[in-house]
Amino acid sequence: MSRLPEFAADFHLLWLISTGGLGGIIGSFLNVVIHRLPVILERRWRREALMLLAHSEPESEPVFNLMIPRSHCPYCFQPLSIRDNIPLLSYLFLKGKSRCCGERIPIYYPLVEITSSVLFILAASRFHPGLTLVAAWLFIAMLLVLAVIDCRTAMLPDVLTLSLLWLGLLFSLQGGSVPLEEAVVGAVSGYLCLWGLYWLFRFVTGREGLGYGDFKLAAALGAWMGWQVLPSVLLFASVSGLIITVLLRFVTATDFTRPLPFGPWLALSGVCHFLLM
Structure with missing residues (x-):
């Protein structure tokens, strides 16, 4: 019976660590939304404006949404490997630079993942x-x-x-x-x-x-x-x-x-x- 409080404390710690990891993974997806959603909306508005002004259907563009194409470098558009998509760790291993072209990765990428992880832990504690x-x-x-x-x-x-x-x-x-x-x-x-x-x-x-x-x-x-x-x-x-x-x-x-x-x-x-x- 004396070990029950210790077990409960260990389980609670494991729960918080798990929620922190979940927050980091969700934060990685949030970065996709942050980067792509404004582009998606801008393309939609531009397409609607062209249809209104030209009174014709504009030329079709490649599919671009939250899922397609796969994650890629925002500078050279080279697809990213799994090892370059690990929340926060990839940024640290790459020292904040893109593996394919050497351009600096925007600082908001790791900040969003860290913030998401911390806030998920706080919510799980609350x-x-x-x-x-x-x-x-x-x-x-x-x-x-x-x-x-x-x-x-x-x-x-x-x-x-x-x-x-x-x-x-x-x-x-x-x-x-x-x-x-x-x-x-x-x-x-x-x-x-x-x-x-x-x-x-x-x-x-x-x-x-x-x-x-x-x-x-x-x-x-x-x-x-x-x-x-x-x-x-x-x-x-x-x-x-x-x-x-x-x-x-x-x-x-x-x-x-x-x-x-x-x-x-x-x-x-x-x-x-x-x-x-």
Whole structure:
């Protein structure tokens, strides 16, 4: 009987290590989404624009989606071997450079895998195995993708923000962190709050301070956590974003008028609040 606590501790440690490995594997796939989804959307928009302007079907392009073609170097397009696709370890073994052409691998690749792994472990420490934990992992993964895409392209794709919103409502319907009524009110409140701030800022300054993707992301966070948590989520996102932005401006001596994405701070705030709920 005296060995039961020791066995339980060993099992818990093994569980956390396993979830960390799972987070790294998922993070590797998230990098694929981060890299390919903006390209897929750009191709679709370009194709629709050509059809509208030329009134004819444009020439077909090679298949390009999240699965096809296989993983390849973003510079020389050489297919990657399995040994070059191991989360984080491949980056370390290759010393941050592509094996085929020697170009430097973007730093966000290992950072996404590390962040995903750490957040998966934190979620596994916070929630018992079950629907809530799976939902937390999905929530974290989608917010991580949105944050990095917004940093890289200043875009929050509807296919992700709206999917996250509906998943939050479905999670609440299945007995999630908040009742369905609070989730619906949270979604509406999140959208209207940032929508109102957008128009107020535009009226006062004549410039756009937020994007419509930010409205939808705030609505998604409201759907997952309810309207009561929303003020704290928005305040944390605003304060953390402001502090880091000011520090970056002074450190890098960049122009204060250059817009910076708000999505990453909403995502950071959303993850922190969800794990602490």
